[in-house]
Amino acid sequence: MNIVVLVKQVPDTEAERRLNPADNTLDRASVDPVINYIDEFAIEEGLQLKEAQGGEVTILTVGPERATESIRKALSMGADKAVHVSDAAIHGSDAIATAKIIAKALARLEWDVVVAGSEATDSRSAIVPALVAEALGVPQLTQARKVSVEGATVTIERVTDTGYDRVQGATPAVISVVEKINEPRYPSFKGIMAAKSKPIDVLSLADLGVDAGEVGLSNAWSQVVSFENAPPRQAGQKVKDEGNGGVAIADFLASKKLV
Numbered sequence: 396m397n398i399v400v401l402v403k404q405v406p407d408t409e410a411e412r413r414l415n416p417a418d419n420t421l422d423r424a425s426v427d428p429v430i431n432y433i434d435e436f437a438i439e440e441g442l443q444l445k446e447a448q449g450g451e452v453t454i455l456t457v458g459p460e461r462a463t464e465s466i467r468k469a470l471s472m473g474a475d476k477a478v479h480v481s482d483a484a485i486h487g488s489d490a491i492a493t494a495k496i497i498a499k500a501l502a503r504l505e506w507d508v509v510v511a512g513s514e515a516t517d518s519r520s521a522i523v524p525a526l527v528a529e530a531l532g533v534p535q536l537t538q539a540r541k542v543s544v545e546g547a548t549v550t551i552e553r554v555t556d557t558g559y560d561r562v563q564g565a566t567p568a569v570i571s572v573v574e575k576i577n578e579p580r581y582p583s584f585k586g587i588m589a590a591k592s593k594p595i596d597v598l599s600l601a602d603l604g605v606d607a608g609e610v611g612l613s614n615a616w617s618q619v620v621s622f623e624n625a626p627p628r629q630a631g632q633k634v635k636d637e638g639n640g641g642v643a644i645a646d647f648l649a650s651k652k653l654v
Contacts, residue, residue: 396450396544399504400441400474401497401511401524403431404458404465408516418612419619420487421517423459430465433512435472435579437572440542441510442473442580448544451475453504457485457496463595470590471582477593478504482600487612490518494526496610499603501531508549509569513538524571534564537571 406412406426415422430438441452454469454477456462466477480500488496501509514521528535536542539551540559547566552559554573582590600607612618634643648654 396444396448396508397504397506398441398444398450398452399455399501399506399509400434400437400452400469401509401527402434402438402454402456402465402469403512403515403517404428404456404462405431405515405517408432412517413624414619414622418487419622420612428461428464430468431512431515431517433514433516433572433574435512436574436576437510437512438469438472438474439577439579440570440572443577444508444510444542444544445473450507453478453506455497455500455504455509456480457493457500459486466595467590468582470593470595471586472580473586475593477595479595479597480599480603481597482607484600484607484611487615487618488610489615489617490520490523490526491616492610492614494523494530496600496603496605497523497527498530499605500598501527503598503603507566507568508544509567510542511569511571513571513573521571524569528569531567531569534568535571536562536564536568539570539572540575542570542572542576 406423407429410426412426413422445452452474454466454474456466457480460481462479466479470477478500480496511524524537525535536549536551538554540554541552543550548563549566549568550561550563551570553562632647634640645654
């Protein structure tokens with residue numbers, strides 16, 4: 396089985412993030428980059444599928460040159476190789492353009508399943524896996540908390556508000572996973588050393604046959620027009636309970652039109 400795992404490099408979620416006033420996009424240079432948190436669960440699921448079914452795991456990343464750091468970490472966890480789509484024209488691309496680029500890259504590979512995290516922490520759109528599946532015309536099995544493969548049939552338990560639904564699809568298929576699905580492994584020293592020699596195929600938009608005029612910030616369907624920093628938090632109002640605390644709180648809430 397050939398498994399492709401989509402991995403995105405994002406700004407560290409523990410750091411303070413801000414927008415770049417030059418073009419109103421996320422200022423990635425000011426924060427240390429990390430692998431998108433949920434993508435680590437996707438990597439682990441891809442590795443477990445390989446261990447159960449055989450085959451190989453390929454990491455696919457769309458991002459700037461520095462995304463190589465995250466690719467190497469994914470390889471050190473046990474993935475076999477990687478494809479890195481890197482092109483200055485991609486900057487500012489929205490989810491639709493990103494999905495198109497991913498689909499074009501996947502068209503160059505032999506694969507049975509694509510595994511992705513359900514969402515990225517720098518956008519929270521949670522639509523890229525579905526967009527990729529739509530662009531490729533293959534089944535999408537999203538929000539999976541459990542994945543099993545038998546022959547050409549993929550079965551997942553899809554998380555819902557009341558439990559889960561059992562969903563099936565035929566390969567090739569795109570799967571997105573949630574963080575409840577597994578516990579990602581830590582890279583071993585042996586894995587870290589081995590990752591240094593694993594192949595990374597770097598591709599440009601031209602290599603994929605994608606016109607730079609179809610992607611990027613100027614062609615995005617959604618853009619940040621303006622923004623301003625949140626004002627400093629104001630001092631709160633303390634209520635000292637001297638027998639009338641409940642009334643004081645109710646009066647305060649009423650003054651803010653909350654009750």
